[in-house]
Amino acid sequence: MENLRVLVVDDEADFLETIVMRLRRRKIDASGVDSGKKALEIVENERFDVVVLDVLMPGLDGIETLKLLKKKKPFIEVIILTGHGSVESGLQGMQFGAFDYIMKPADLDELLEKIQQAYERKRIHEERHGLSGE
Amino acid sequence: MASKTELPFNTVQSYTSSILIVLAALLLGFTNGPWYFAGGLLPALVSFLGTRELLDKVRKANEQKCFLDEQLIQSRKLADIGELSSGIAHEINNPLAIIGQESEWGIHLLQTDELRDFKQVNDLTDSLREITRQVERCKEITHRLLNFAKIETLLQRVDVNRLVEDMTKLVERETKQHRIHIVRRFQKDLPPVVSDAPLLRQVILNLLHNAAYAIQKDGAITLTTRLADQGQVEIIVTDTGSGISEEHLSKIFNPFFTTKPPGKGTGLGLSICQRIIDKLGGHISVTCEPGHGTTFTIRLPQLLDIRQKGEV
Numbered sequence: 001m002e003n004l005r006v007l008v009v010d011d012e013a014d015f016l017e018t019i020v021m022r023l024r025r026r027k028i029d030a031s032g033v034d035s036g037k038k039a040l041e042i043v044e045n046e047r048f049d050v051v052v053l054d055v056l057m058p059g060l061d062g063i064e065t066l067k068l069l070k071k072k073k074p075f076i077e078v079i080i081l082t083g084h085g086s087v088e089s090g091l092q093g094m095q096f097g098a099f100d101y102i103m104k105p106a107d108l109d110e111l112l113e114k115i116q117q118a119y120e121r122k123r124i125h126e127e128r129h130g131l132s133g134e
Numbered sequence: 135m136a137s138k139t140e141l142p143f144n145t146v147q148s149y150t151s152s153i154l155i156v157l158a159a160l161l162l163g164f165t166n167g168p169w170y171f172a173g174g175l176l177p178a179l180v181s182f183l184g185t186r187e188l189l190d191k192v193r194k195a196n197e198q199k200c201f202l203d204e205q206l207i208q209s210r211k212l213a214d215i216g217e218l219s220s221g222i223a224h225e226i227n228n229p230l231a232i233i234g235q236e237s238e239w240g241i242h243l244l245q246t247d248e249l250r251d252f253k254q255v256n257d258l259t260d261s262l263r264e265i266t267r268q269v270e271r272c273k274e275i276t277h278r279l280l281n282f283a284k285i286e287t288l289l290q291r292v293d294v295n296r297l298v299e300d301m302t303k304l305v306e307r308e309t310k311q312h313r314i315h316i317v318r319r320f321q322k323d324l325p326p327v328v329s330d331a332p333l334l335r336q337v338i339l340n341l342l343h344n345a346a347y348a349i350q351k352d353g354a355i356t357l358t359t360r361l362a363d364q365g366q367v368e369i370i371v372t373d374t375g376s377g378i379s380e381e382h383l384s385k386i387f388n389p390f391f392t393t394k395p396p397g398k399g400t401g402l403g404l405s406i407c408q409r410i411i412d413k414l415g416g417h418i419s420v421t422c423e424p425g426h427g428t429t430f431t432i433r434l435p436q437l438l439d440i441r442q443k444g445e446v
Binding site: 082084085086087088090091094095097098099100101103117120121124125128 | 278281288289290300301303304305306307308309331332335336339340342343346
């Protein structure tokens with residue numbers, strides 16, 4: 001877990017700040033950005049293992065960001081944050097390679113568990129392709 | 135397919151030994167008196183019972199084989215169709231990309247100074263936009279087809295109850311709006327399985343989606359999890375929807391098979407589910423009582439027996 005790096009993407013500044021802070025308190029190396037575009041930029045320069053991605057954002061929305069993110073960095077695991085949830089959007093997210101969903105307001109313990117499972121999956125994936133966490 | 139099981143040999147023939155012994159007993163009875171006849175009947179009875187039991191076993195084995203054959207044919211057929219369609223998807227992808235790029239270039243040109251005053255510039259822009267949109271739609275289909283062929287599984291411990299509950303929560307607000315009630319029948323202390331969680335989530339969401347579509351309004355979806363025989367874990371999704379006719383039922387896992395109006399569904403959802411469950415070493419089946427909705431049953435292997443398969 002020491003190496004785990006999490007990126008939170010959400011346009012709601014309050015939510016973003018709170019969740020990043022709470023993750024850091026739990027000793028998780030977390031950062032936050034407020035748009036899909038910024039998320040795509042930052043993963044180019046920094047290594048992230050798990051991205052927690054809001055689905056409803058102005059500009060590049062969550063699903064579009066997910067598609068581009070998975071294209072750029074196929075090993076990154078994405079957990080989608082959703083306010084309302086629907087059958088259609090849920091299905092879309094999973095089809096484009098999301099790891100899981102979490103409903104807002106995300107319960108921290110639940111989120112942590114999902115992040116850990118996503119991280120485990122990423123390591124199994126990298127191991128299979130002969131990479132070892134970079 | 136082979137619904138009527140044929141026995142490998144004639145029933146009368148199988149009882150030849152019993153008949154012969156009865157005849158021998160009759161002969162003995164005639165020559166040596168009735169006691170000899172009675173004494174001859176005993177081995178005939180033993181032979182008869184033995185033969186009957188044997189025939190029964192053969193019949194059962196035969197039925198089991200037919201069932202497995204059918205499963206094998208089905209999954210091979212799907213693998214073949216999958217391969218074919220992903221081949222086509224691959225070929226179509228490049229021309230699609232070019233059509234998309236050219237029509238975007240057209241839109242760009244229409245915004246330049248020379249063409250901006252052209253009378254029908256708006257109409258032309260609209261029609262090029264429509265081309266771009268439709269190309270996007272095609273790309274989505276080819277994308278799914280290509281994924282269909284290369285489903286890669288990554289295995290982790292999965293809490294099935296938790297996974298099903300998460301997906302249920304995700305769709306529940308929407309189903310509630312259509313007065314579709316979700317009933318949970320989760321077995322407590324269900325052992326974990328080693329499986330691919332995101333792929334399983336995709337399957338569950340797909341089944342929930344179909345169930346809600348079949349009901350439209352007012353009805354119930356029942357989700358059951360339980361430990362089945364041979365340590366397999368079962369997930370059962372039952373809806374109170376319109377059901378599926380018998381002729382459709384046999385085609386339901388075929389790629390591109392859909393009863394939805396054109397443009398409403400690609401007919402890939404269930405075939406992808408089938409491929410995923412197959413890859414995970416499990417089995418998915420469907421039953422339907424006309425007028426009483428549909429039931430999908432997923433069986434997943436629990437732990438170590440799947441490890442090898444998934445790590446290929």
